[in-house]
Amino acid sequence: MRIYADNAATTQPSHAAIEAMLPLLWEGYGNPSSLYTFGQRAKEALEQARADIAEVIRADPKELVFTSGGSEADNQAILSAAELGRKAGKRHIISTAFEHHAVLHTLNKLEKDGFTLTLLDVHENGMVRPEELEAAIGDDTCLVTIMSANNEIGTVQPVRELGAICAKHAVLFHTDAVQAVGHLPVDVKADHIDLLSASAHKFHGPKGVGFLYARKGVRLTNLIEGGAQENGRRGGTENVPGIVGMATALKESAARMAENAERISALRDRLIEGLREIPHSALNGDSVRRLPGNVNFCFEGIEGESLLLLLDDRGICASSGSACTSGSLDPSHVLLAIGRVHDVAHGSLRLSLGEDATEEEVEYIIRNVKEVVAYLRGFSPVWRDLMSGKAQFIL
Amino acid sequence: MALYSEKVMDHFRNPRNVGVIEDADGVGEVGNAKCGDIMKMYLKIRDDVVTDVKFETFGCGSAIASSSMATELIKGKPVSEAMKLTNKAVAEALDGLPAYKMHCSVLAEEAIQSALTDYYSRHPEKRE
Ligand SMILES: Cc1ncc(COP(=O)(O)O)c(C=O)c1O
Numbered sequence: 031m032r033i034y035a036d037n038a039a040t041t042q043p044s045h046a047a048i049e050a051m052l053p054l055l056w057e058g059y060g061n062p063s064s065l066y067t068f069g070q071r072a073k074e075a076l077e078q079a080r081a082d083i084a085e086v087i088r089a090d091p092k093e094l095v096f097t098s099g100g101s102e103a104d105n106q107a108i109l110s111a112a113e114l115g116r117k118a119g120k121r122h123i124i125s126t127a128f129e130h131h132a133v134l135h136t137l138n139k140l141e142k143d144g145f146t147l148t149l150l151d152v153h154e155n156g157m158v159r160p161e162e163l164e165a166a167i168g169d170d171t172c173l174v175t176i177m178s179a180n181n182e183i184g185t186v187q188p189v190r191e192l193g194a195i196c197a198k199h200a201v202l203f204h205t206d207a208v209q210a211v212g213h214l215p216v217d218v219k220a221d222h223i224d225l226l227s228a229s230a231h232k233f234h235g236p237k238g239v240g241f242l243y244a245r246k247g248v249r250l251t252n253l254i255e256g257g258a259q260e261n262g263r264r265g266g267t268e269n270v271p272g273i274v275g276m277a278t279a280l281k282e283s284a285a286r287m288a289e290n291a292e293r294i295s296a297l298r299d300r301l302i303e304g305l306r307e308i309p310h311s312a313l314n315g316d317s318v319r320r321l322p323g324n325v326n327f328c329f330e331g332i333e334g335e336s337l338l339l340l341l342d343d344r345g346i347c348a349s350s351g352s353a354c355t356s357g358s359l360d361p362s363h364v365l366l367a368i369g370r371v372h373d374v375a376h377g378s379l380r381l382s383l384g385e386d387a388t389e390e391e392v393e394y395i396i397r398n399v400k401e402v403v404a405y406l407r408g409f410s411p412v413w414r415d416l417m418s419g420k421a422q423f424i425l
Numbered sequence: 426m427a428l429y430s431e432k433v434m435d436h437f438r439n440p441r442n443v444g445v446i447e448d449a450d451g452v453g454e455v456g457n458a459k460c461g462d463i464m465k466m467y468l469k470i471r472d473d474v475v476t477d478v479k480f481e482t483f484g485c486g487s488a489i490a491s492s493s494m495a496t497e498l499i500k501g502k503p504v505s506e507a508m509k510l511t512n513k514a515v516a517e518a519l520d521g522l523p524a525y526k527m528h529c530s531v532l533a534e535e536a537i538q539s540a541l542t543d544y545y546s547r548h549p550e551k552r553e
């Protein structure tokens with residue numbers, strides 16, 4: 031038995047997405063840049079995919095650039111905005127401390143290059159406060175980059191409000207929407223989004239393909255020089271099967287979005303309710319403004335990796351923000367950003383439910399997490415000190 | 426490729442010598458919550474031999490397996506031998522650990538040293 035509860039890491043490619051890709055691998059392998067009919071068929075498939083995706087996020091097809099995934103889109107969006115800022119003599123960027131590393135590491139690079147960075151507080155509930163964004167914007171600000179939904183704690187930001195503030199101050203607004211696209215409604219125009227990153231494998235498409243939306247008029251800087259593909263904004267023969275798979279998966283996700291969100295949110299809330307019964311535990315991130323499938327807890331007195339290994343033995347695939355799962359000495363930067371101290375951040379568990387999750391699975395997860403947490407606490411010296419009063423409970 | 430060897434997983438899933446010794450002759454605790462691994466070792470010593478050992482660990486799979494293996498390696502051994510246990514020996518007995526997990530086996534070595542130091546501080550006459 032396997033219960034896959036790590037959909038924030040990646041999702042199962044949908045049947046329809048795979049079916050749509052196969053003919054392009056078997057027979058329709060022409061190069062979309064070739065002028066003969068065989069190549070032009072691939073080009074048609076490519077442009078149909080672009081139109082389909084554009085429709086879902088309410089963009090113009092010309093505003094989409096296909097990339098190798100979310101990381102590349104984040105890199106290109108931020109470096110392009112910085113380049114525009116540099117030309118205008120503006121070198122201040124606003125973001126948050128709990129962005130994905132594809133964003134944070136790119137920003138760190140720019141910092142070394144003379145840009146100044148303001149990281150907005152995401153507070154205990156993992157939410158940006160719009161008034162704090164507005165207060166941080168100055169004459170020197172060239173970019174605001176804030177993720178639509180956090181990949182670890184699932185909090186969903188008030189993107190439209192943030193976008194409106196950026197528009198009012200004429201500052202470019204980028205959002206890493208990798209966890210949002212296909213799961214929450216996205217309307218780039220109404221949301222005042224100038225740049226948006228997305229990744230196919232987070233919404234039942236294939237891995238290694240994604241897209242960058244860049245509003246008409248926002249000039250992109252190439253990360254990859256080469257041919258004239260993607261209107262000269264990204265060199266390299268397009269991953270036609272992957273792109274078509276992505277478009278198919280996104281159309282499908284969009285068509286079922288409301289229905290899926292309602293059902294998964296109900297399962298999520300049951301999972302949260304069940305795990306809350308574990309003493310000295312806490313939900314990470316706002317309990318309402320969060321992704322439909324995301325559950326993230328800290329359990330005091332235990333360490334996350336051992337929890338994951340024992341859950342794996344029971345067939346449950348999950349994730350943790352503990353240091354020992356990241357290979358570094360520090361636990362997740364996201365948990366630290368919402369004010370979790372190291373002691374409890376090491377004992378975190380992320381469960382991200384998919385569209386096919388069932389009530390039985392949720393009950394199985396609750397039962398097994400309870401058992402494993404109790405078992406690990408049974409020989410934890412930290413738990414002993416807490417129980418004997420030698421140390422104070424944090425949660 | 427599995428993250429850990431079969432041996433590590435065996436000791437992680439079925440840790441040997443888990444628990445506490447209420448009337449221990451030496452107790453040592455190392456690590457801290459900041460780095461994410463904490464180990465506590467309890468020793469019972471008779472006639473310069475480690476007659477019993479128990480541990481408690483807050484930590485990752487490799488930390489739990491290292492504690493378990495370390496207790497097996499010193500149980501029934503003369504104190505002088507237990508004192509010489511190295512993290513390398515613990516890691517080797519586990520058929521190896523991923524490079525970035527070696528610090529967890531260092532903790533096992535340190536926990537035993539710390540428990541023995543405690544024992545010697547209670548019995549200064551035993552120190553050579
Ligand atoms: C919020 C966020 N941004 C960016 C990425 C990177 O996407 P990709 O794996 O497609 O490069 C991820 C996926 O891990 C993500 O969750």
Ligand SMILES: [Zn+2]
Binds near residue numbers: 462486487488
């Ligand atoms: Zn460890």
